[in-house]
Amino acid sequence: MTTFSVSAVVLLGILLVVFIRNKQMKIGFAILAALFGFFLAKTSAATPIQSFLDQLATTLNNLTK
Template identity: 70%
Template sequence: MTTFSISAVVLLGILLVVFLRNKTMKLSYTVLAILFGFFLDKTSAAAPIQQFLTQIANTINQITK
């Protein structure tokens, strides 16, 4: 699970950089998205979201084998 979490963070970070460079996402929206992620992690919704994302990653992994 740790590998998926790190991969997801890297992927989302890359997407944020791409959006910023293409001027499709302003810096304030990026900061808001980052802060939302940090605060969401501290709620009770974090565990179900993590389980859902893990299931999606496992499904994709099963399909690509």
């Protein structure tokens, strides 16, 4: 099983931010964004992020009722 360190996720995140800020989001960068999400899901940050997104979705759902 291959494991990726947090530093790989940080590097991909930094590259993604740079490409988005420079308005150069092309197919290669979209693949980079997908890889960033894939690697991020394998870190310990995945659970808090998922919890935050669940709370955000619940809040938005309650606002529309």
